[in-house]
Amino acid sequence: MRLDESCERVFARHETFHPRYGWVKKGYDASADPNIFNKAAAVVSMGVGKNMVKSIRHWSLAFKVLEAVKVEGSRMPTLRRTDIGRAWFDDQEGVDPFMELPGTDWLLHWWLLAPPSQAPVWWVTFNEFPAIEFTEEELLAFVTDRLEGFGRPNATSLKKDVSVLLRMYASGHATRATFEDKIDCPFRELGLVQPSSAQKGAYRFMVGPKVTLPPMVFAATVIDFMLRAGGEDRVVSMSRALAEPGSPGRAFRLTEGAALDLLERAAESSEAVNVQLSNGLPQLVLPTDPYTAMQKLLIDHYAQFGAELRPTTMRGNAA
Structure with missing residues (x-):
């Protein structure tokens, strides 16, 4: 599949926040009010800051747990729960609302990239970037060149996307992830990207068996x-x-x-x-x-x- 077949032209809507534990569930629960993300009350009801509310909205859409629905006569779409959202994250019907069972985090990673993907930088990184060992600057240069003309993303947005991607999958420690790292973001436990042990400040794709992938x-x-x-x-x-x-x-x-x-x-x-x-x-x-x-x-x-x-x-x- 090609980039233009797989991805929507969406950049840096995460407000520089990578997805935290509990955010997908929080976004799903909040959508009981389909207009909650358009209301100032969302800050209080969700218990996070304004920018985090926007980030949770983005990640809920990107993971295909929610979808945007255009409303006639309004510029602001409402959100509704998808089949994926209900099957995994509903309190009554969901199989794994709090991502406690093996495989759910891998499925979310897959849904993030699967078309229609709202994460073109992620799609290009995992599907087209050829390097195994790389720096953030090298990944940014590749992504910038590859996405030239695709939605006209500006340099700042691409830099934010690359930074969030690396923080989402790689811990900040070359030897081992700390307990705080694992609590911060579930996708670091997938073992897809790790800090390089050979070059300070570089990263490495972990190619081969994935022991936690069911x-x-x-x-x-x-x-x-x-x-x-x-x-x-x-x-x-x-x-x-x-x-x-x-x-x-x-x-x-x-x-x-x-x-x-x-x-x-x-x-x-x-x-x-x-x-x-x-x-x-x-x-x-x-x-x-x-x-x-x-x-x-x-x-x-x-x-x-x-x-x-x-x-x-x-x-x-x-x-």
Whole structure:
């Protein structure tokens, strides 16, 4: 998938705040009043500052937990809860409202990048930036060049986006993340980006196995990728799932071996998928239609922890 097919022209709407623990739930709960983010009372009801209210609104939209709805005769859209929001973050229906179960943080990372993405800097970084070891300045230069002409982002906005991205995924300590780091942002626990041990002030993508990425969650994102790309085949090639821009392989920075291991383990745990060889190349084979297979994988994953996930399309659309 291409950048212009995957992303909306959205830059620096996070008010320089990366997502904190509890913010997605806070945004979902606040949307019981669909106009809350347009009201001054939001500061009191949400218990955060004005700029944080704007940031929570942005991240709730970016993670596809909420969606904006235009109102005729008004310049200010209201917000409504999506199928994803209700299935994961609702007090009554949600499977993991407080992000306590394995896999939810990985799904949020995936939804952030999945089209329609409101995070083009994130999309370019994970899908197109070729470096493994890099500095913030090198990433900014690449992003600036790649996004030239895409929504005409100004240099300040891009610099803010790159800074927030790095703070979102990487702790500030090269040796180990502190307890405060982990409390501050759940996405640092994914282990996707770490401070470089070889160069002070630099960063490194952690390419290879991800010990906290559940196999059935990964398999579900592979199917979701295919569906969002417009395909409904029951066979998915490993090359597409790994190497194509916008794919889970790139989003999760997996090697071919790590991805294949996850898919084989998913097939052992759920009847929703199989892994077969075709001309010596592994393929993900679905015994049912892709939507049903994706739902079953996620339902089976959360059932391991005694949690019941209601059927969801994982599309972000309001149901």
